Amino acid sequence: MNRINKIKVIFTFFLTILSFCAYSQSNVFKVTLDAGHGDHDFGAVYSGRIEKNIALAIVLKVGKILELNPNVNVIYTRKTDVFIDLVERANIANRANSNIFVSIHCNANKNTAADGTETYVMGLTKLASNLEAAKKENSVITLEKDYQRKYEGYDPNSPESMIGMTLMQEEYLDNSISLATKIEDNFEKLGKKLRQGGVKQAPFMVLHKAYMPRVLVETGFVSNPTEGNILNSEEGQDDIAKAIAEAILSYKREYFGSGTEVPESRPIRDTSTPAKPKTTPVAVTKSAPKGTFYKVQLIASIKKTPLEPKNFKGLKNVTMIFENNIYKYFYEETSDYEKAKKFLQEAKGKGYGAAFLTATKDGEKISIQDAIK
Numbered sequence: 001m002n003r004i005n006k007i008k009v010i011f012t013f014f015l016t017i018l019s020f021c022a023y024s025q026s027n028v029f030k031v032t033l034d035a036g037h038g039d040h041d042f043g044a045v046y047s048g049r050i051e052k053n054i055a056l057a058i059v060l061k062v063g064k065i066l067e068l069n070p071n072v073n074v075i076y077t078r079k080t081d082v083f084i085d086l087v088e089r090a091n092i093a094n095r096a097n098s099n100i101f102v103s104i105h106c107n108a109n110k111n112t113a114a115d116g117t118e119t120y121v122m123g124l125t126k127l128a129s130n131l132e133a134a135k136k137e138n139s140v141i142t143l144e145k146d147y148q149r150k151y152e153g154y155d156p157n158s159p160e161s162m163i164g165m166t167l168m169q170e171e172y173l174d175n176s177i178s179l180a181t182k183i184e185d186n187f188e189k190l191g192k193k194l195r196q197g198g199v200k201q202a203p204f205m206v207l208h209k210a211y212m213p214r215v216l217v218e219t220g221f222v223s224n225p226t227e228g229n230i231l232n233s234e235e236g237q238d239d240i241a242k243a244i245a246e247a248i249l250s251y252k253r254e255y256f257g258s259g260t261e262v263p264e265s266r267p268i269r270d271t272s273t274p275a276k277p278k279t280t281p282v283a284v285t286k287s288a289p290k291g292t293f294y295k296v297q298l299i300a301s302i303k304k305t306p307l308e309p310k311n312f313k314g315l316k317n318v319t320m321i322f323e324n325n326i327y328k329y330f331y332e333e334t335s336d337y338e339k340a341k342k343f344l345q346e347a348k349g350k351g352y353g354a355a356f357l358t359a360t361k362d363g364e365k366i367s368i369q370d371a372i373k
């Protein structure tokens with residue numbers, strides 16, 4: 001073999017190794033599990049039921065079930081009783097390029113009759129009860145050094161103040177709601193053990209900082225004597241962990257494939273792209289007009305809001321579509337790209353900092369790049 005051929009063989013060998021590594025990488029579903037609180041941050045404590053311990057026990061059990069699956073890579077923000085900054089928890093998931101982020105907590109309320117599981121997705125809310133949960137979980141940042149600088153002056157006592165800094169990436173919201181729904185549905189299967197509080201939306205800092213489908217599970221109220229004892233028991237934790245792990249695996253099968261297929265025969269869907277709508281989008285306003293149109297997407301939400309200017313910071317001509325169990329709200333509509341950009345600036349000026357342009361051609365969603373062409 002001459003020198004050139006030798007180099008060729010070595011080169012081909014390395015290329016094969018590289019592509020194999022790339023393939024196995026893309027075939028692995030990465031889950032970041034976050035056990036809330038830790039060390040001097042106990043979370044909620046009622047009659048010896050300690051949130052940080054319960055959250056960690058459940059996380060370790062969820063991880064153990066997931067790790068039985070060779071195509072799942074579990075990343076833990078903590079596996080022991082240590083304190084970790086909120087932003088670092090999200091960054092652990094960001095650095096790992098995690099496919100999903102699941103933060104696990106317990107709820108608490110002065111009213112010890114309060115009970116039920118709640119699974120949160122990132123978003124805005126005016127509901128006092130949802131804001132209460134976010135306020136409680138976000139307040140742990142005050143235990144961190146230099147939190148005011150780190151969190152851009154964010155005031156944990158007014159979770160609403162996150163609205164300005166919130167990015168409402170719709171693809172994360174679609175997938176986050178899907179995962180949250182699976183978790184809550186599985187809690188329901190536990191029978192009467194835990195009341196199913198359902199999927200909710202609130203501005204949680206730890207979710208805000210994670211750039212992937214993300215949910216925060218309040219597994220029940222430690223303040224409620226009956227529910228608290230379930231949460232604090234080995235059996236209760238096993239049940240909850242199983243419900244969460246199975247929901248994660250079901251999500252993986254739906255959005256990522258089973259991990260056993262050859263990519264050519266069935267493409268594995270990247271979870272960073274939105275899931276295909278299961279239902280045909282329902283246009284609330286009018287039937288699709290011919291031609292290319294631009295609209296400004298203001299927000300996406302699981303709540304239906306009447307299309308009145310007072311609900312949209314004074315913006316008129318707001319329309320809505322219901323797609324994938326999510327309401328999406330749009331401002332204006334124009335076939336002129338320059339005008340569309342002005343509408344976008346207007347929306348941002350009103351406080352919709354994460355608003356973005358969307359485009360349709362003959363009623364079908366297309367990319368902005370294609371629309372401009």
Ligand SMILES: [Zn+2]
Nearest residue numbers: 036043105106
């Ligand atoms: Zn908590």
